[in-house]
Amino acid sequence: MLPDGSKVTAPYNSADNRVSLSSTGKLLIKAVTHSDSGVYYCIAKVKEDLDVLAFRLSVEESSDPLPGDVAGSPVNRFVSESISLPCITTGTPDNSKIQRMEVKSNGTLVIRNIQLHDHGQYLCTAQNQHGVDRMLVTLMVLSQRPQILQPRHRDVVVYLGNSTSLDCQAKGIPSPNITWVLPDRTVLRTASSSKQHVSLLANGTLYIQSTAYPDRGIYKCIVSNAGDYLCVARNKMGDDYVLLKVSVMMKPAKIEYKQLSSRKVSYGGALKVDCVASGLPNPEIKWGLPDGTLVNSLMQADDSGDYICYAENQIGKDEMKIHIKVVADSPTIRNKSYAVIKVPYGDSISMVCHAKGEPAPSITWYSPTNHIIPSTSNKYEVHNDGTLVIQKTQRYDSGNYTCTAQNAAGHDKMVVRLEILVSLPTINGYKGVENTVRIPTPRVTWFFPENVVLPAPYHGSRMTIHHNGTLDIRSPKKTDSVQMICFARNEGGEARLVVQLDVKDVVQKPQLKSPQTEIVFLTRGTSMIVNCSVEGHPTPEITWILPSGPTLQSGIRNPTDLDAGKYRCVGKNSAGHIERTVILQLGKRPEISNKHSPVVSIISGENLQIHCLSSGNTLAKLSWTLPSGMVLTRPQQVDRYTVFQNGTLVVQQASVYDRGTYACKVANEFETSSLTVPVIVIAYPPRIISGPTPLLVINCLAMIP
Incomplete structure (x- = not known):
């Protein structure tokens, strides 16, 4: 592997014949240059065995000093750092710049991002028309x-x-x-x-x-x-x-804790068999049912046979076989002794028939006429647990009911006798109040003079007969004073009640429609009306008693301060009287209760809070005018400015731009009050407390004699 990352395999020869690799592993590089510097890896591999040998090649040039050069002190720097070699002369040097190297105007040589090949001796020469001087500096690059x-x-x-x-x-x-x-x-x-x-x-x-x-x-x-x-x-x-x-x-699949080879399970019951397997990778578990079906997890079954659990991964597999035998039990009805149930006429009744067995038995009910009762109808309902419900029992529902439980293993039965309780209707009470005993519920009919018959229920313009037989007469008159008969009948018999109705005139005491006591604020020069509504039978007579004496007027035109006081309204008829009091008060101007110092001052960045609390007998309208001319009412929030319900103004993080005069105005329907608060915001100019680290410069001065 070459320093540039390319790989060559023996034998190898480059296109320019400068780099070659023999079959023995010898690498030959001709006419080496600086670009050939770097690390060369020799990698040997046989099947799964691997070995590496690294070589570093450094290409250097001669850096012997010239005759007459002055040797300076050695300078050490780490790789990738920058260095300055000062060479200061009294002449006028040439300011040149070559890639990473730069010569300052004072003769200092700056080398940025030092590399290994930058090590060696650097000669500083100062020359003019009068002579020449030199200094030799040796640079060592540490790594x-x-x-x-x-x-x-x-x-x-x-x-x-x-x-x-x-x-x-x-x-x-x-x-x-x-x-x-x-x-x-x-x-x-x-x-x-x-x-x-x-x-x-x-x-x-x-x-x-x-x-x-x-x-x-x-x-x-x-x-x-x-x-x-x-x-x-x-x-x-x-x-x-x-x-x-x-x-x-890796590890092959293996089933842990294998179960017994055979088990008995009740017919229709839940079958649970654990199949826990281990292995690397994790094995896949599948079940085989007696019919050969493969499933991902164990399911409930209702037939006998062999159940096989398979655990398998890529390394191996394992299995576990269990033989299941399903057993059945004949049905048995719990509490099947003969019973007699009595229920009032018209009520609903539930008869319980719980049975157990394997498989689960089916429940069938037979009526007293030996007919099968359907599971759902308007009259009957058979629940899943075997309970029979009979809705609104009648006299013909009496008799013996038979419950039969049956499955493949056998059957069982239970008999229940049902009796319906029926009694004669009775009407109790007097003065038009009646109560009927509902066994069964009787049918109610009212008889009036001139052969007028009204059955329950009945809804007329003035008369209503409810389902329970109650008679309502709205707005009775003298002509309604008659004799009436209430007649009730059911399957047990009949009953009657005679009612004599006598209608008399009704007198109602006066009642106020307005509050009994009220305070009303008076505005000078504005007409106002004071209400006093009274109802009763006969119609009450209304009288006003003013602070200056009785009068019959209900309004005050162009009121003055003399009209303030307590006014009494009296309503009277033959049944009694009632009185209402109205107090008239003069409206007051709102007053700002809090005070501030002549000038409010805060530090820039703090929150400014100014109070404007008002008092008065009505809720006044409040507004704040800011130095910028913005007007805020309560409650309101705009950016950093908030006015609360009590009139307080808060300015978040106040700055010098928030200084000035703040005006609060409070007004009601009578007059207006105001408050001004001058505000000064104090700020401090920025101040620099630290600066950059001083730069160390080494000078090289050349003197001319």
């Missing part, structure tokens, strides 16, 4: 050969499918480059280099993700294989390498 910090040889074992990292960290001056040579001779040099699941990280670590089967080798008791990974660290002073061997571990 450090690369050294890998990990052990020289390592064995790494990794399980198949897992990932691993191979560390290769090195030190040296200049910083060495990391190169990896893989078992297939692939070369990775940079962090961006990658090959499928193998990649090189920035710190030199080789990352192998999800080791695959091409990495396997020879197996003994466990599967293993080794690949040789060569890590090479190189800089301009030399190279170092480390050899690592990676082994991939």
Whole structure:
């Protein structure tokens, strides 16, 4: 492998015959130049064995001093650093610039990014018409050969499918480059280099993700294989390498904790058999049912036969066979003793019939007439657990009900007698309030004079008869004073109630529609109306009592300060009276309660807070006018400015641009109040407290005698 990364294989001869490689491994380079400098790797490989030998070639030129030159003091610098060699003369030097080397106007030679080939002796010559002078400076470039910090040889074992990292960290001056040579001779040099699941990280670590089967080798008791990974660290002073061997571990599939060879399972029950397998890679598990079907997981079954579990990976397979025998039980009904159930007429009834057996038995109910009851109908419903539900029982539902449970192994039955309770209807109470006993629910009919008959339910313009037989008469009149008969009948018999209705006039005490006490604010010169609504039967008479005496008016035109006071409204009829009080108060001007110092001052960057708290008998309108002319009301937020509900103004992180006079104005329907607050924002100019590190300059002065 050549320094430029190209690879040549013996025998080899370049197109210009300058570089050749013999079959014995001898590399010949003719007419070497500086471009031939670098590290040459000799790589020998036989099957899986690998060895590397590195050679560094340095091409140098003679740097012997000229006769009469003055030798200066040696100067040492590391590779990639910059250096200045001062050579100051009293004449006028030529300011030239050659690539990395630069001669300053004072004669100083500057070499940037020092390389190894920059070492040697540098001659500074000062010359004019009066003479010449020289100074010789020897430059030594310091460097450090690369050294890998990990052990020289390592064995790494990794399980198949897992990932691993191979560390290769090195030190040296200049910083060495990391190169990896893989078992297939692939070369990775940079962090961006990658090959499928193998990649090189920035710190030199080789990352192998999800080791695959091409990495396997020879197996003994466990599967293993080794690949040789060569890590090479190189800089301009030399190279170092480390050899690592990676082994991939594998294991054939094996079923752990094998179950008994035969088991008995109840017909239709759940069948659970564990099949736990181990191996590398993880084995795939499949089940074979008696009919030969392969499934990914064990399923419930209701037939006998052999169940086989297969565990298999790429290395091997294992199996486990279990014989299943399904057994059945004849059905048995729990609590099947003869029972008598009594239920009121019209109610619903549930009769339970729980049975067990293998397979699960089917439940069938027979009616008293020995007919099969359907599972779902308007009258009957049979639940999945065998419970029979009869809706709205009638007298003909009485009798013996038979429950039969049956499966392939046998049958069982249970008999339940149902009796329906029926009683005669009764009407209790008087003065038009009646209550019916619902066994069964009776049918209610009302009889009025002149052969008027109204059955329940009934809805008329003034009369309503509800489902329970209750009679409602809206807005009764004197003509409704009659004798009525309530008649109730069911299958058990009939009952009646005679009601004598006597309608009398109703008197209602006066009631207020407005609050009993109210405070109203008075505005000078603005007419106002004071409300006093009273209802009752007969219609109440309304009287106002003013602070100056009684009157009948309900409005105040052009009010003055003398109209303020307590006003009383009295509503009266034959049933009684009621009074309402209205207090008229003069509206007040809002007052700003808080005060500020003549001038408010803060530091730039702090939050400014100014209060403007107002008092009064109504909620006043508040606004802030900023020095910039912006007007804010409450509550409002614009950028850094916020006005809260209580009138406080907050300016976030105030700056010098926020200085000036802030004006707060509070107004209600009567008058307006204002507050001005001058604000000063104090700021400090910037000040530099530190500077750059001073530059060290070495001068070389030449004197003319």
